[in-house]
Amino acid sequence: MLCTRLAREELTAAFAQVASSVSVVTTVTDDDVPVGATVGSLTSVSLDPPLVLVCLSSTMFLPTAIARRGRFAVSVLSAGERDMAERFAGLTPGVRDRFEGVAARRDRSGMPVLPGSVAWLGCELWATYDGGDHRIVVGQVGHLRRWPGRDPLLRHDRGWVSVDSRAAHNGPREGGDGPGPRGRRSRQMWLAWPT
Numbered sequence: 001m002l003c004t005r006l007a008r009e010e011l012t013a014a015f016a017q018v019a020s021s022v023s024v025v026t027t028v029t030d031d032d033v034p035v036g037a038t039v040g041s042l043t044s045v046s047l048d049p050p051l052v053l054v055c056l057s058s059t060m061f062l063p064t065a066i067a068r069r070g071r072f073a074v075s076v077l078s079a080g081e082r083d084m085a086e087r088f089a090g091l092t093p094g095v096r097d098r099f100e101g102v103a104a105r106r107d108r109s110g111m112p113v114l115p116g117s118v119a120w121l122g123c124e125l126w127a128t129y130d131g132g133d134h135r136i137v138v139g140q141v142g143h144l145r146r147w148p149g150r151d152p153l154l155r156h157d158r159g160w161v162s163v164d165s166r167a168a169h170n171g172p173r174e175g176g177d178g179p180g181p182r183g184r185r186s187r188q189m190w191l192a193w194p195t
């Protein structure tokens with residue numbers, strides 16, 4: 001059990017060193033009102049059946065809404081969608097309705113999905129598990145769309161990071177270690193954590 005403030009700060013700082021994708025998990029309420037939150041916890045779990053998981057804070061309404069609806073969608077954000085990530089994390093001052101003014105669409109299951117994504121995953125709820133102060137929500141992917149030409153938005157060390165994914169992964173490697181000339185990140189953008 002982590003008791004001290006210092007231990008908690010150390011832990012969150014260590015977790016912040018784990019680079020992650022940035023996605024917005026969405027569902028709708030009983031009244032068909034969209035709800036959603038930014039997550040860095042998206043993980044692929046299984047190919048057969050096709051499963052993914054997200055860890056959602058138990059203090060949020062979202063895991064309850066997903067359990068009631070039995071469905072959710074994941075919009076995996078692209079590099080240009082930092083504003084969207086902040087908005088759906090509740091970090092944009094003055095925003096009460098996160099979907100207001102956002103050109104969200106509905107997927108074929110009626111789940112909200114966001115523009116400017118690198119992928120959409122439409123999920124049926126598979127299982128939820130106790131994850132301490134979070135719920136581990138596993139979904140079976142029923143349909144998806146993807147935009148491979150778009151660069152992903154990443155999170156690392158409490159900053160936003162974007163890389164040119166094609167330059168980062170497709171280049172030849174010299175000597176086996178490290179990226180070669182074309183393998184080097186061609187663009188890297190570090191942006192300050194919003195205050």
Ligand SMILES: Cc1cc2nc3c(=O)[nH]c(=O)nc-3n(C[C@H](O)[C@H](O)[C@H](O)COP(=O)(O)O)c2cc1C
Pocket residue numbers: 022036037038039040041042055056057059060061085086088089090134155
């Ligand atoms: C980059 C980033 C990643 C996040 N990842 C998660 C996550 O995986 N799980 C989670 O519960 N909250 C995560 N959050 C925080 C939630 O987005 C935030 O607490 C939530 O939107 C607050 O919603 P509420 O105002 O309805 O409580 C993340 C925030 C950011 C900025």
